[in-house]
Amino acid sequence: MEILRGLQKPIKELPSKYFYDEVGSQLFDRITELDEYYLTRTELQIMQQQIQDIAATLGPCCMLIEYGSGSSMKTRQLLDHLAQPVAYVPIDISKEHLLQASLRLSQSYPKLEILPICADYTSNFALPDPTQPGARKVAYYPGSTIGNFDRGPARKFLAQIAHTCGRGGGLLIGVDLKKDFAILHSAYNDRAGVTAAFNLHLLERLNHELNTDFQLDHFGHYAFYNPAESRIEMHLVSQRKQQIQVGKEKIVFDEYESIWTESSYKYTLDEFGQLAASAGFKVERIWLDTQKFFSIQYLSVI
Numbered sequence: 001m002e003i004l005r006g007l008q009k010p011i012k013e014l015p016s017k018y019f020y021d022e023v024g025s026q027l028f029d030r031i032t033e034l035d036e037y038y039l040t041r042t043e044l045q046i047m048q049q050q051i052q053d054i055a056a057t058l059g060p061c062c063m064l065i066e067y068g069s070g071s072s073m074k075t076r077q078l079l080d081h082l083a084q085p086v087a088y089v090p091i092d093i094s095k096e097h098l099l100q101a102s103l104r105l106s107q108s109y110p111k112l113e114i115l116p117i118c119a120d121y122t123s124n125f126a127l128p129d130p131t132q133p134g135a136r137k138v139a140y141y142p143g144s145t146i147g148n149f150d151r152g153p154a155r156k157f158l159a160q161i162a163h164t165c166g167r168g169g170g171l172l173i174g175v176d177l178k179k180d181f182a183i184l185h186s187a188y189n190d191r192a193g194v195t196a197a198f199n200l201h202l203l204e205r206l207n208h209e210l211n212t213d214f215q216l217d218h219f220g221h222y223a224f225y226n227p228a229e230s231r232i233e234m235h236l237v238s239q240r241k242q243q244i245q246v247g248k249e250k251i252v253f254d255e256y257e258s259i260w261t262e263s264s265y266k267y268t269l270d271e272f273g274q275l276a277a278s279a280g281f282k283v284e285r286i287w288l289d290t291q292k293f294f295s296i297q298y299l300s301v302i
Contacts, residue, residue, distance in 0.1 A: 055081035063134035086134035158279035196221030
């Protein structure tokens with residue numbers, strides 16, 4: 001199967017825009033509740049079991065910076081246990097969701113300074129200065145979203161975080177680990193078809209945003225683990241030969257030709273440690289679940 005090169009760039013570079021509108025967010029929330037999708041519940045279990053140690057590792061008076069904050073629900077557990085955090089800086093591309101989440105947090109934590117930034121967090125942005133100077137800046141990047149980056153962009157993004165946090169700063173990050181192929185396959189090909197609906201919703205967004213004419217019933221969801229690249233690949237596969245109008249351009253699909261919509265890289269602990277080191281970080285702490293499916297790691301800026 002080949003990649004649809006004409007659409008690969010906007011799909012791969014703008015996942016927040018094309019996957020995570022209101023419908024996409026609702027579908028993803030349903031995915032996180034599926035029996036097959038181990039990632040979210042495993043990460044939450046680690047947080048619940050290790051939160052005291054995690055909070056102590058981040059230390060007192062830190063400025064917490066969350067990349068891709070969304071509803072900030074996971075962050076509440078951290079904020080409940082951090083010692084005198086100086087400020088919370090949520091960063092998200094969706095302005096409406098960001099402001100609503102920030103308002104809810106300000107009501108729950110009236111003494112905490114909340115400084116939201118509406119931006120694509122992979123771009124350059126100015127970090128606001130808190131009223132109180134913090135002991136150090138700590139970034140938070142949960143959910144194993146780092147796995148959606150290819151290796152080169154992942155290194156670049158981590159280096160950007162290291163630069164933002166500066167010497168003495170750190171990063172608390174979720175990293176999904178390599179495991180049995182069957183477990184990975186089930187996680188991205190659930191029996192209820194929710195992941196398929198989430199993937200196909202991308203075409204609805206493209207029809208709306210780019211005025212394309214995709215017929216959703218002419219494409220099928222296909223996800224598989226590529227062991228040579230250590231990643232899950234999600235595709236939308238053309239079920240027939242067809243022609244799609246994209247602006248003034250017509251793109252012809254052969255039967256079984258696909259759009260490669262997403263990657264999700266899996267790591268060993270050593271592999272991620274090497275990636276972190278190449279971006280200016282040192283792995284200080286690692287917390288695992290009992291099955292070693294998932295890791296939460298604290299990295300310090302070298």
